[in-house]
Amino acid sequence: MVWFGATGFRFGFRLSTSYWRGLKDSGTGRSLTYGCEGKKFSSHSGREAQKRTPLYEFHQSLGGKMVTFAGWSMPVQYKEGHIESHLHTRTHCSLFDVSHMLQTKVLGRDRVKFLESLVVGDIAELKENQGTLTLFTNEKGGIIDDLIVTNTSQGHLYVVSNAGCAEKDSALMQDKLKKFKASGHDVDLEVMDHSLLALQGPSMAQVLQAGVSDDLKKLTFMMSAVMTVFGVPDCRVTRCGYTGEDGVEILVPTEYAVQLSEILLQSPEVKVAGLAARDSLRLEAGLCLYGNDIDESTTPVEGNLVWTLGKRRRAAMDFPGASIIIPQVKEKIGRKRVGLVSSGPPVRQHTPILNPEGSVIGEVTSGCPSPCLKKNIAMGYVKAEYSKTGTPVLVEVRKKTLEAVISKMPFVPTHYYTGK
Incomplete structure (x- = not known):
């Protein structure tokens, strides 16, 4: 059992299902496997050819623990650890490398x-x-x-x-x-071969405004503008992100990626953060991870993503799968994506969800202890009749049933900037 401290709150992770550690021998030495919300990351074994972002050496110089994700060598955490990075993003501002997108x-x-x-x-x-x-x-x-x-x-x-x-x-x-x-x-x-940096957290605007001439108060959620950022020309700054906080993604010419990252980190408000913090932050914000919470076996209606269907597109029914998706909007569906809050050991991907009588009614798709709420959170799919907020259910963890309740998402309030 590995423990991480977070303002007096301790998280326990078993090696086989943890965020971090699951050692196994490979034929040419040791490789380290990391699981984060069910997403597997593997450290480099030496023989693997990994794609690298322009910030690869930069991450290493800052003590980034590099792992394999989607064929890329990416930092999963830094010296301060995942919990510290998560909490810093919620209270200050963190810099993420998302150039692999x-x-x-x-x-x-x-x-x-x-x-x-x-x-x-x-x-x-x-x-x-x-x-x-x-x-x-x-x-x-x-x-x-x-x-x-x-x-x-x-x-x-x-x-x-x-x-x-x-x-x-x-x-x-x-x-x-x-x-x-x-x-x-x-x-x-x-x-495109540009780099992409995500600057996320409540002090983002304060940090970034010092390096741009544009008035960031005019840049609202999901809007973007091309500007010079701390002397780096032709950056597209988009007010969006994957953490639930106010933030931006900065499209930057690759030759300036390290330079801009170093400048941003000069602010005492900014620290680097890796994949693990990005994943737990997005889960607190109730955001889906593709391959876990949505995939080709789920429809937008089942995934509670009806809002992505354009009004005109619904009427025209002119997108792939419309003949199946549109009727689901008005009809009853068999299952629905929901949030869960539970006590005891944290629930992980593939954890069975049961009704109070003990019958399986669904499955967890993502789960972790919430650093902010200090309780276990998860999302998954349940039969539609059990999807109402406040419905008591059970989760099966290591052959033991634990109490849980269907919860609204996001679990932690989001702070997207709308100009109001």
């Missing part, structure tokens, strides 16, 4: 029509430099990936999607591109 430009006169043939959102209604979270869906209504699309004032759509889905997302877009071009449409794709 797939970034794509969609260009051409028919770029909106092209993207709307793949996603559920109303891209045509986006204002200049406004973004939205949307979903790639398949013909069965399943979620291929979640992504953010920004309608830039530079004549292209800027798309950011998950690193773990990069290969299939690229294949999906390239296949559709061939069909569009063959039918005479004007559209092109360009994979």
